[in-house]
Amino acid sequence: MVDLDVAEQRYHQLNSVLPEASIFYAVKANPGQPLIERLAQLGSSFDVASPAEIDRCLLAGVHPDRISYGNTIKKRRDIAYAASLGVRRYTVDSAPELLKVIDEAPHAEVCVRLLHNCGGADWPLSRKFGCEAPDVVRLLVMAAEAGMRPGISFHVGSQQRDLSAWDNTLERVAAICAEAESLGARVEFLNLGGGFPGTYEQATPSIDAYGAAVRDALAKWFPQGAPELMIEPGRYMVADAGVLRSEVVLVSRRSPEDEQRWVYIDCGKFHGLAETMDEAIRYNLRTPHDGTAVGPVALAGPTCDSADVLYEKKGYDLPLALEEGDMIDIMSAGAYTTTYSSVGFNGFAPLAEYFVSTKGVHGLHDGFDFDDELAVP
Ligand SMILES: Cc1ncc(COP(=O)(O)O)c(C=O)c1O
Secondary structure (H helix, E strand, O other): OEEHHHHHHHHHHHHHHOOOEEEEEEHHHOOOHHHHHHHHHHOOEEEEOOHHHHHHHHHOOOOHHHEEEOOOOOOHHHHHHHHHHOOOEEEEOOHHHHHHHHHHOOOOEEEEEEOOOOOOEEEOOOOOOOEOHHHHHHHHHHHHHOOOEEEEEOOOOEEEOOOHHHHHHHHHHHHHHHHHHHOOOOOOEEEOOOOOOOOOOOOOOOHHHHHHHHHHHHHHHOOOOOOEEEEOOOHHHHHHHEEEEEEEEEEEEOOOOOOOEEEEEOOOOOOOOHHHHHHOOOOOEEOOOOOOOEEEEEEEOOOOOOOOEEEEEEEEEEEOOOOOOOEEEEEOOOOOOHHHOOOOHHHOOOOOOOEEOOOOOOOOOOOOOHHHHOOOO
């Protein structure tokens, strides 16, 4: 269940700590139509990864100027489709991808993504994306020579808990800007990506501290003023707006002597909790027995697949009173859950999603009748 009012509050909070950066909500975090609509009403722009995400934004009445096609891996025909709808901003991290954009979306704005090692992030986005600084310069020059407005993007890694990540990266970005300008390619905009946190087991600084860290880094490395700024928050905007209610299917032990219980719930890695891979994202859990005696558990999903274990190695303690039929709420589960859910692995239905709001919910939704939704406990 996702509370749209919480997402709205997050939007305002981020705007207040980074007022100079335009917010491009990363639709991949949660592409729920009511959520896109609410953010669109607030004036948000959108970062998309595919034609389907573009369609969702347009359906919500978003002007194509407010859409950035941020995926660095795009089919040529998808670029052409986006361009035909009026989308003008594209991200690339290689010459072949830039050539596709030059062909299919001439006169677009091109953002070149800088490689980042994503140290300090619980869900790193390194290696697969971005190019090294000299290649960023080369692509910026290529884009400028093709008559495109060049920009630089980076992503410090999702759920980034190290505030110095922005300082380190902006130092590199400032050097790239100077080098590119000396070669005739003036960098017109900076995309500072995402990385702002949801509330999970491991503590993070406050959003004010994130804002201050980014503002300080910008002032330090761009003392004459930074180019136009944008950010692409996903997790921060919607994680804390969501809660995933699961049911305990079985509590058992591998052997009578085993201290660790196995708790199997009715959603797992294949039903929205993919970010528990390597136990990377550690959700806070709420049970009906909170406050009573606890003991170690392994927590697993319901499918016949041994990969469907959420937490086993790093230790989770849950109430000893926990039993079949109890509900466990997985907190801050509004981001990167529903769309990760398989369509029917082992015959289990994809994760259902309900949107609630004190303002009511209007518009299209994903297979759910909103007239009923406010009755959900
Ligand atoms: C290009 C891009 N922008 C923004 C985001 C959102 O990042 P976060 O959820 O950390 O805010 C992602 C996440 O994968 C991304 O790939």
